Amino acid sequence: MATQFAESGTDGPPGRAEADTSPLIYRTKLPVRIWHWVNALSIFVMLMSGMMIFNAHPRLYWGVYGANPDHPWLVISHRGTSGFVQLGGFEIATTGFLGYAQGVPYAFPPLVTIPSTYSLADARQWHFAFAWVLLISATLFMAYNLVSGHLRRDLALKPEERSLSHLWHDIKEHARLRFPTGEAARAYNPLQKIAYLGVLFVLIPTVILTGCTMSPTLNAAFPWLAELFGGRPSARSIHFLCAFGFALFIAVHLLAVVLAGPFNELRSIITGWYRLPKERSK
Amino acid sequence: MSGEINREKTSGLILPAERPTSLVTRRNALIGGAGLLLAGCDQINASPTVKSALNLGEKATHSAQRLVTDRNALAQEFSRAEMSPVFRQNGNQNPNTSEYNTLAANKFADWKLAVDGMVAHPLQISLAQMMAAPRRTQITRHDCVEGWSAIGEWSGVPLGLILRRAGMSSNAKYVVFHCADSTGGIPYYESIDMIDAFHPQTILATHMNGELLTVGHGAPLRLRVERQLGYKQAKYVMRVEAVASLEGIHGGGGGYWEDHRDYQWFAGI
Numbered sequence: 001m002a003t004q005f006a007e008s009g010t011d012g013p014p015g016r017a018e019a020d021t022s023p024l025i026y027r028t029k030l031p032v033r034i035w036h037w038v039n040a041l042s043i044f045v046m047l048m049s050g051m052m053i054f055n056a057h058p059r060l061y062w063g064v065y066g067a068n069p070d071h072p073w074l075v076i077s078h079r080g081t082s083g084f085v086q087l088g089g090f091e092i093a094t095t096g097f098l099g100y101a102q103g104v105p106y107a108f109p110p111l112v113t114i115p116s117t118y119s120l121a122d123a124r125q126w127h128f129a130f131a132w133v134l135l136i137s138a139t140l141f142m143a144y145n146l147v148s149g150h151l152r153r154d155l156a157l158k159p160e161e162r163s164l165s166h167l168w169h170d171i172k173e174h175a176r177l178r179f180p181t182g183e184a185a186r187a188y189n190p191l192q193k194i195a196y197l198g199v200l201f202v203l204i205p206t207v208i209l210t211g212c213t214m215s216p217t218l219n220a221a222f223p224w225l226a227e228l229f230g231g232r233p234s235a236r237s238i239h240f241l242c243a244f245g246f247a248l249f250i251a252v253h254l255l256a257v258v259l260a261g262p263f264n265e266l267r268s269i270i271t272g273w274y275r276l277p278k279e280r281s282k
Numbered sequence: 283m284s285g286e287i288n289r290e291k292t293s294g295l296i297l298p299a300e301r302p303t304s305l306v307t308r309r310n311a312l313i314g315g316a317g318l319l320l321a322g323c324d325q326i327n328a329s330p331t332v333k334s335a336l337n338l339g340e341k342a343t344h345s346a347q348r349l350v351t352d353r354n355a356l357a358q359e360f361s362r363a364e365m366s367p368v369f370r371q372n373g374n375q376n377p378n379t380s381e382y383n384t385l386a387a388n389k390f391a392d393w394k395l396a397v398d399g400m401v402a403h404p405l406q407i408s409l410a411q412m413m414a415a416p417r418r419t420q421i422t423r424h425d426c427v428e429g430w431s432a433i434g435e436w437s438g439v440p441l442g443l444i445l446r447r448a449g450m451s452s453n454a455k456y457v458v459f460h461c462a463d464s465t466g467g468i469p470y471y472e473s474i475d476m477i478d479a480f481h482p483q484t485i486l487a488t489h490m491n492g493e494l495l496t497v498g499h500g501a502p503l504r505l506r507v508e509r510q511l512g513y514k515q516a517k518y519v520m521r522v523e524a525v526a527s528l529e530g531i532h533g534g535g536g537g538y539w540e541d542h543r544d545y546q547w548f549a550g551i
Contacts, residue, residue, distance in 0.1 A: 057426070057428040059430070220508070221351035
């Protein structure tokens with residue numbers, strides 16, 4: 001950075017100097033931006049109302065049945081005012097975060113649930129209403145991906161990106177927080193593509209299908225759903241793991257936005273316009 | 283039927299009491315700010331406009347489920363090997379009224395199921411008559427709205443058979459189940475539409491896992507409406523009523539949980 005400042009002269013803030021030299025490109029098309037925000041809203045409502053639904057029975061099982069007398073693989077609960085998480089045979093104290101927090105004995109605290117006070121009925125109303133938003137917007141976006149070529153052109157890994165050595169190089173670059181610059185920043189980088197493809201083709205379809213599997217009516221209509229996931233309690237576990245996957249994606253996604261320059265990234269996902277980061281001088 | 287009903291009274295915004303009051307810590311400020319945010323969110327949640335918008339989602343869900351599901355599609359049935367080792371009880375576990383206790387003490391020999399409302403021939407069916415009637419036995423999964431599932435074997439008389447015997451009017455739209463149990467003085471009841479009433483797996487069960495129903499599981503008669511959630515599976519059924527509308531019956535929502543806890547009437551998901 002120091003050399004860049006020297007090159008661009010001594011007067012004016014460095015940001016302005018950079019802006020003068022690197023081009024602003026139209027990178028994010030309108031349908032992508034619309035879907036991003038509609039999907040972001042629905043995922044947040046689904047996660048928060050989903051955590052309230054989980055609070056009603058904070059235990060997960062594998063198999064075709066699973067209730068209090070059976071063996072859960074995950075429990076988020078409390079003894080008195082001590083919260084804990086049991087994962088298999090392990091137990092960790094989580095008072096103040098999970099199991100018991102903000103003075104209430106629920107798996108997930110009021111801060112992160114919709115609604116904030118216990119109501120399974122209201123949480124279900126939010127969850128199922130926004131499930132429609134998620135389903136419809138994801139279906140439309142998937143159609144757009146195929147028709148517009150966004151999938152083939154921007155999301156699919158290029159042949160040269162598919163080699164392990166290339167991916168390993170990209171992982172090392174990410175670990176060093178060195179993101180693509182210049183012309184290379186016009187396109188998504190391989191790890192970024194894999195993350196987006198994972199959300200689009202793994203997390204969203206799996207979360208929708210496991211959600212449907214938990215419906216006794218849809219179970220009667222499509223018995224293969226429960227077979228596919230190994231039973232309703234298993235589907236519920238996978239549904240929860242998908243939710244965890246979304247939460248993980250959001251954390252990494254937001255971290256990457258902050259590290260790559262939040263102003264430029266936000267401008268790109270709101271207006272479509274993106275300033276290519278300057279080539280590294282080395 | 284859902285379990286604990288007192289939980290909803292707990293407030294979500296209690297700050298830990300042991301926190302020092304003299305210091306405005308960053309953590310407290312954060313919790314305070316979050317509290318304001320939560321209060322805003324809860325206002326959204328309580329708004330009638332939002333509630334009716336979310337209800338549109340529920341209507342869409344109900345219609346979509348009816349649309350994609352064959353009206354006679356059977357709920358999955360299981361083998362004996364797949365049954366829950368222990369089938370937990372849920373909801374009210376004993377009506378504990380003097381009338382019910384008298385009936386139970388006599389092993390329900392004096393109990394009779396009333397079938398009335400929009401029927402040509404109102405019926406009074408004894409337990410012995412229920413035992414003698416044609417029956418269906420099915421091993422199915424009970425899915426609680428809370429998220430747990432248990433698999434058990436249910437045996438009883440198909441509801442459709444009883445409704446036909448009573449000569450139900452074609453103008454009837456719902457079947458209401460009046461129960462012996464109550465919560466805080468409010469009686470339990472449930473209702474289903476004719477698609478579910480005449481579904482082959484919809485039975486009035488007298489037996490569970492090969493034995494007469496226990497008091498905990500709804501003796502002497504429990505509704506099984508297999509393609510819906512647990513709170514529709516009314517226990518302690520005393521009276522079956524055919525009606526054209528749910529209006530005027532208790533709170534008009536079609537069931538105890540629907541009236542008092544805003545649970546969806548169609549419990550297909």
